[in-house]
Amino acid sequence: MATIYEVSALAGVSLSSVSRVLNDHEHVSEKTKKKVAAAMKELGYRPNTIARSLASSRSNSVGVLVSELHGPFFGSMLSAIELELRNAGKHAIITAGHSDEENEIKGLEFLIDRNCDALILLVDAISDDYLIKLSKGKTPFVILNRNISEIRDNCFYLDNELGGYLAAKHLIEQGHKEIAYISGPLSKQDSTERLIGHKKALVEANICFKENLLYEGDYLTESGREGINFLINNKTTFTAIACSNDEMASGAMKGARDHKLLIPEQCSFIGFDNAFFTEYLYPQLTTIHFPVADMAIMSTHWILKHVYKQKELVIKNMFLPNLIERQSIQQY
Amino acid sequence: MATIYEVSALAGVSLSSVSRVLNDHEHVSEKTKKKVAAAMKELGYRPNTIARSLASSRSNSVGVLVSELHGPFFGSMLSAIELELRNAGKHAIITAGHSDEENEIKGLEFLIDRNCDALILLVDAISDDYLIKLSKGKTPFVILNRNISEIRDNCFYLDNELGGYLAAKHLIEQGHKEIAYISGPLSKQDSTERLIGHKKALVEANICFKENLLYEGDYLTESGREGINFLINNKTTFTAIACSNDEMASGAMKGARDHKLLIPEQCSFIGFDNAFFTEYLYPQLTTIHFPVADMAIMSTHWILKHVYKQKELVIKNMFLPNLIERQSIQQY
DNA sequence: CCACGAACTGGAAGCGCTTCCATTCTGGAT
DNA sequence: ATCCAGAATGGAAGCGCTTCCAGTTCGTGG
Numbered sequence: 001m002a003t004i005y006e007v008s009a010l011a012g013v014s015l016s017s018v019s020r021v022l023n024d025h026e027h028v029s030e031k032t033k034k035k036v037a038a039a040m041k042e043l044g045y046r047p048n049t050i051a052r053s054l055a056s057s058r059s060n061s062v063g064v065l066v067s068e069l070h071g072p073f074f075g076s077m078l079s080a081i082e083l084e085l086r087n088a089g090k091h092a093i094i095t096a097g098h099s100d101e102e103n104e105i106k107g108l109e110f111l112i113d114r115n116c117d118a119l120i121l122l123v124d125a126i127s128d129d130y131l132i133k134l135s136k137g138k139t140p141f142v143i144l145n146r147n148i149s150e151i152r153d154n155c156f157y158l159d160n161e162l163g164g165y166l167a168a169k170h171l172i173e174q175g176h177k178e179i180a181y182i183s184g185p186l187s188k189q190d191s192t193e194r195l196i197g198h199k200k201a202l203v204e205a206n207i208c209f210k211e212n213l214l215y216e217g218d219y220l221t222e223s224g225r226e227g228i229n230f231l232i233n234n235k236t237t238f239t240a241i242a243c244s245n246d247e248m249a250s251g252a253m254k255g256a257r258d259h260k261l262l263i264p265e266q267c268s269f270i271g272f273d274n275a276f277f278t279e280y281l282y283p284q285l286t287t288i289h290f291p292v293a294d295m296a297i298m299s300t301h302w303i304l305k306h307v308y309k310q311k312e313l314v315i316k317n318m319f320l321p322n323l324i325e326r327q328s329i330q331q332y
Numbered sequence: 333m334a335t336i337y338e339v340s341a342l343a344g345v346s347l348s349s350v351s352r353v354l355n356d357h358e359h360v361s362e363k364t365k366k367k368v369a370a371a372m373k374e375l376g377y378r379p380n381t382i383a384r385s386l387a388s389s390r391s392n393s394v395g396v397l398v399s400e401l402h403g404p405f406f407g408s409m410l411s412a413i414e415l416e417l418r419n420a421g422k423h424a425i426i427t428a429g430h431s432d433e434e435n436e437i438k439g440l441e442f443l444i445d446r447n448c449d450a451l452i453l454l455v456d457a458i459s460d461d462y463l464i465k466l467s468k469g470k471t472p473f474v475i476l477n478r479n480i481s482e483i484r485d486n487c488f489y490l491d492n493e494l495g496g497y498l499a500a501k502h503l504i505e506q507g508h509k510e511i512a513y514i515s516g517p518l519s520k521q522d523s524t525e526r527l528i529g530h531k532k533a534l535v536e537a538n539i540c541f542k543e544n545l546l547y548e549g550d551y552l553t554e555s556g557r558e559g560i561n562f563l564i565n566n567k568t569t570f571t572a573i574a575c576s577n578d579e580m581a582s583g584a585m586k587g588a589r590d591h592k593l594l595i596p597e598q599c600s601f602i603g604f605d606n607a608f609f610t611e612y613l614y615p616q617l618t619t620i621h622f623p624v625a626d627m628a629i630m631s632t633h634w635i636l637k638h639v640y641k642q643k644e645l646v647i648k649n650m651f652l653p654n655l656i657e658r659q660s661i662q663q664y
Numbered sequence: 665c666c667a668c669g670a671a672c673t674g675g676a677a678g679c680g681c682t683t684c685c686a687t688t689c690t691g692g693a694t
Numbered sequence: 695a696t697c698c699a700g701a702a703t704g705g706a707a708g709c710g711c712t713t714c715c716a717g718t719t720c721g722t723g724g
Contacts, residue, residue: 070407
């Protein structure tokens with residue numbers, strides 16, 4: 001691989017000049033620009049990212065740390081971020097934290113140690129305090145799916161409570177009164193907020209929330225199935241199940257069918273997230289749309305604005321869910 | 333951030349010694365090891381990855397280039413790779429090529445320029461020749477989902493032809509004779525191989541393959557729908573549709589329903605890949621299982637073995653598909 | 665025609681580490 | 695006590711680039 005040194009020799013200029021044209025500095029004459037460009041081309045020169053990064057402590061890349069690399073939610077998020085950065089001439093370095101504190105911290109350090117100019121974090125095991133402390137550090141970052149008031153401006157999140165509320169309200173409007181709820185892990189902020197919204201809608205309609213209609217899952221399909229089994233085995237009665245994400249809803253629907261329940265006649269379902277596959281379930285799943293991609297793009301814009309100094313980017317931190325009506329709900 | 337220099341000063345040893353304990357070299361006394369470790373701890377020292385990488389041209393990380401970051405296929409692949417590397421104490425640097433030659437090459441150079449010790453490539457726009465030339469270069473790599481005979485040992489792939497064959501054969505065994513086929517882009521090796529297998533099964537059963545029962549899609553759900561619309565609008569008759577991936581199958585199923593067709597009574601479906609959501613479709617989709625994760629893990633093993641010199645890893649390059657019977661096929 | 669500030673260029677230090685080489689230190693054999 | 699191979703250590707160069715500073719060139723106004 002050719003180095004800047006060989007380029008400078010071939011072009012007959014100094015190292016500094018080559019570096020200057022490489023970095024598009026001002027105060028370089030057209031003549032040397034041309035000479036250098038020609039030399040670079042002739043040698044097939046490609047700058048050594050690592051060396052640049054070491055010398056300048058910049059890297060033109062932003063680190064992305066997500067819980068998992070699979071699943072529709074993370075998938076669309078990663079895609080959106082990568083594309084937005086790519087369009088801005090920046091790179092994404094992606095890694096996973098697996099919702100485990102040690103791994104998340106390792107991931108974080110990996111990215112920081114790689115001189116990322118900024119970070120996009122979707123972490124749930126790392127504590128608020130740790131993140132607040134991190135915000136005093138050198139590497140700027142944004143947080144997705146989480147709202148920490150001390151660093152509010154760096155947080156991008158959905159109004160989860162509203163989402164939970166909308167889902168329950170819709171079921172109630174369709175005449176449902178006995179509504180079960182399959183939740184994500186209640187240790188996670190989004191899960192609890194969605195449940196709060198759910199309860200709020202019940203209260204407004206004078207429906208009492210029954211603890212035995214609540215099942216705490218883990219956001220994975222299988223736990224949706226476990227949830228409905230739990231509900232049925234406990235001999236509870238319900239006409240509808242609200243799920244705090246689409247995976248669990250699809251698992252629960254499958255479980256319902258195993259129990260010979262007709263959907264939606266005997267049991268209605270509403271999901272959350274509006275993952276791509278909800279449209280392909282049968283019946284198509286009514287759900288709450290989470291504008292994941294929008295949120296991901298917005299967080300990227302924050303970085304483009306604050307770190308890479310792009311102008312004219314308007315930032316908003318909270319996103320609003322909305323109801324997507326399909327065919328998984330029976331009307332009474 | 334503390335540097336190796338400060339550590340050496342505090343420990344009262346030389347830079348070289350610190351470096352040696354950092355890299356676990358032989359010929360370091362227990363005493364200095366202890367002193368250095370203590371100093372590192374006291375200073376909260378974290379080695380600067382970039383500097384190490386520049387000085388040693390190694391990075392303990394492998395670059396992963398995939399077509400897209402979303403979708404069940406890539407999702408499970410990335411997850412499997414990342415986990416396997418993590419367990420080996422290595423890192424993954426992930427980026428996307430978007431099935432576009434220019435982007436793929438940029439992605440490739442990005443990873444190489446970051447001093448990745450090796451690469452895992454899932455690319456479809458880059459030519460065989462380019463890859464063969466690349467294999468003469470300094471950075472070792474493996475290729476997924478593609479079989480290039482000149483660099484056969486670096487390729488990991490499914491026996492796609494067998495997969496296509498198994499799918500068609502199963503349909504035929506269930507009594508189907510008029511079988512439509514919704515294919516992926518025929519510019520891609522996997523698509524064409526699957527189609528070849530499909531045709532082979534037809535030939536074996538003395539069924540003539542009809543060109544007007546073939547639709548070339550793009551592996552995305554929407555094109556499955558377009559496929560069935562095309563077939564129906566052309567007034568072709570068929571009792572089953574074989575699809576070359578699950579997304580298109582689910583799209584086609586939805587399209588079938590829009591046309592008021594009963595599944596599987598009036599139209600049977602078989603997919604390919606066995607993506608997680610096929611189990612949650614209704615009726616559950618019969619499909620061909622592609623052991624993506626196994627393949628991803630195996631490719632990672634190749635790297636662990638050849639680049640990081642781990643012993644006792646057995647490598648195989650070709651993976652076999654198998655039939656997953658569910659409920660989307662009518663028996664005659 | 666000279667002076668002077670701005671534009672341009674080159675030299676050299678240094679980013680934090682690895683690694684080669686030379687030097688010093690061991691301890692076991694004599 | 696002496697010798698010597700091998701272990702342990704330190705010094706210094708260098709990975710490829712950026713960036714500061716100083717020096718040179720240029721164009722313009724007086």
